[in-house]
Amino acid sequence: MSKLADTSSSGFDALDGFDLDDEFLDLDDGRPGPAPTPPPAAAPMSAPAEAAFVEAAPPAVATPSALSPVSGAVEVAIPRIAVHIFAERQDTAAAGERAGQDRRMARAATQIRLGGVQAAIEAYQSEPTPPLVIVESLKDPQSLLAEIDQLAQVCDSGTKVVIIGAANDILLYRELMRRGVSEYLVAPIQPLQLIAAIGGLFADPAQPFVGRTIAFVGARGGAGASAVAHNTAYAMSERIGVNTVIVDYDLPFGTAGLDFNQDPLGGVADALKQPERLDATLLDRMTVRCTDKLSLFAAPATLDADWDFGPEVFEEVTGRIRATAPFVVLDLPHLWSGWMRQALISADEVVVVATPDLASLRNAKNMIDLIKQGRPNDAPPRLVLNQVGVPGRPEIPVKDFGAALGVHPSLTIPFDAKVFGTAANNGQMIIDSAAKTRPAEAFETLAQIVTHRELPAAGSQSRGKAAAGGSSLFAGLFSRKRA
Numbered sequence: 001m002s003k004l005a006d007t008s009s010s011g012f013d014a015l016d017g018f019d020l021d022d023e024f025l026d027l028d029d030g031r032p033g034p035a036p037t038p039p040p041a042a043a044p045m046s047a048p049a050e051a052a053f054v055e056a057a058p059p060a061v062a063t064p065s066a067l068s069p070v071s072g073a074v075e076v077a078i079p080r081i082a083v084h085i086f087a088e089r090q091d092t093a094a095a096g097e098r099a100g101q102d103r104r105m106a107r108a109a110t111q112i113r114l115g116g117v118q119a120a121i122e123a124y125q126s127e128p129t130p131p132l133v134i135v136e137s138l139k140d141p142q143s144l145l146a147e148i149d150q151l152a153q154v155c156d157s158g159t160k161v162v163i164i165g166a167a168n169d170i171l172l173y174r175e176l177m178r179r180g181v182s183e184y185l186v187a188p189i190q191p192l193q194l195i196a197a198i199g200g201l202f203a204d205p206a207q208p209f210v211g212r213t214i215a216f217v218g219a220r221g222g223a224g225a226s227a228v229a230h231n232t233a234y235a236m237s238e239r240i241g242v243n244t245v246i247v248d249y250d251l252p253f254g255t256a257g258l259d260f261n262q263d264p265l266g267g268v269a270d271a272l273k274q275p276e277r278l279d280a281t282l283l284d285r286m287t288v289r290c291t292d293k294l295s296l297f298a299a300p301a302t303l304d305a306d307w308d309f310g311p312e313v314f315e316e317v318t319g320r321i322r323a324t325a326p327f328v329v330l331d332l333p334h335l336w337s338g339w340m341r342q343a344l345i346s347a348d349e350v351v352v353v354a355t356p357d358l359a360s361l362r363n364a365k366n367m368i369d370l371i372k373q374g375r376p377n378d379a380p381p382r383l384v385l386n387q388v389g390v391p392g393r394p395e396i397p398v399k400d401f402g403a404a405l406g407v408h409p410s411l412t413i414p415f416d417a418k419v420f421g422t423a424a425n426n427g428q429m430i431i432d433s434a435a436k437t438r439p440a441e442a443f444e445t446l447a448q449i450v451t452h453r454e455l456p457a458a459g460s461q462s463r464g465k466a467a468a469g470g471s472s473l474f475a476g477l478f479s480r481k482r483a
Helices: 009-017 090-100 115-124 141-154 170-178 192-201 224-242 266-271 280-286 311-322 338-346 360-373 398-405 417-426 438-449 473-482
Strands: 082-087 109-114 132-137 161-167 181-184 212-218 243-249 294-297 327-331 350-354 382-389 410-415
Touching: 082 115, 090 109, 090 181, 090 192, 090 327, 109 115, 115 132, 115 141, 132 141, 132 192, 141 161, 181 192, 192 360, 212 224, 212 338, 212 410, 224 243, 224 294, 224 327, 224 350, 224 382, 224 438, 243 311, 266 280, 266 311, 280 410, 294 338, 338 360, 350 360, 350 438, 360 398, 382 398, 382 438, 382 473, 410 417
Parallel strands: 082 109, 082 132, 132 161, 161 181, 212 327, 212 350, 243 294, 243 327, 350 382, 382 410
Antiparallel strands: none
């Protein structure tokens, strides 16, 4: 059996404790939200290669160095398997129930029972074991090992077993691994910790790399979600320096091609028509490379077809594109359908773009409430208030807007008709056409928020033409905060 990774320091833990929405960020005072606190590192664990349970070794999962701590193997969706959990503690059963409701385990069938190892032994006397059995035991190490030996007698070949115990004991861990146990977790456990352990056991070795998806959606038409998505993606690629792909899912009216002054022949529509044929070569032909680090799946922006695809088609295409870059920005249209709901719930990060008016407030609340319900173990969606300060327009105050939603705005973007209009008409991004303006600073800051990265230090790399406006004012603030 191969060396097992300790899930206590997984990327899920970092995500669970990281939420920039806890503080309001306004460009007027330039205060960034709190930086993420990395989880404490756990001592590495290893085990000999003997097994009482017959199972395949869990595949090693490659995590590209360009990815943030919240990406990697733990973001791989759990396959279509049955998972049986036998808990002794009520909080363990509750954690298992929450894990079963998580978006990453949408395809798995989770069954939770009380009674621990003994209940599992009794159950499998008369029924086959599923691909994964998770059992909890609060007994001392010697009694636990005796129970595991009994459980091994009733487990089918190929079943993976995860033990939840009370002792944080490296010797016990090694002995459990020698007996063929797949993983050992110390109670109490958290839902994301459990999901990370399952993901590590069932990750697909053929596709070890999975990029993070960031979905941008407008609370109402005209909120500027597409402009925010495109400019943020450009800042991610050109200012932070991460490979990024934009997917414009507004098939009849998408503006990504216009915003980047591109006229693609195929794009995302071709991908949706033949999702089963998509591979790295075909995906590369369908994309338009805007810069060295930014690629675009543009929408056809025509009304010649109904573009009636099911949620599973969008999910398949998005999954294939995730394997091509560390970050995938989804530009979602302002409509509601089954695939839109699935795209929002399945995304690793959701950004709701609203304007400070009553219609946006109502729609944003409906969206955020639904997304929270469908993503119980994730941070809430991020709220961006756009077009703030339109002359002569009555507006809901920013703090009142956030208070009504229960989500403080991560960022406010000031209204500047000249800056945005000039950039749109010229097919440019704000940080190129107006690098020293407040909207440009806003997009650099939002890029840092959604990627969990800071801007590179001045002079650390060549920024070329895209960096003509100089370094961000926020870089110094982040540096001072670290100090």
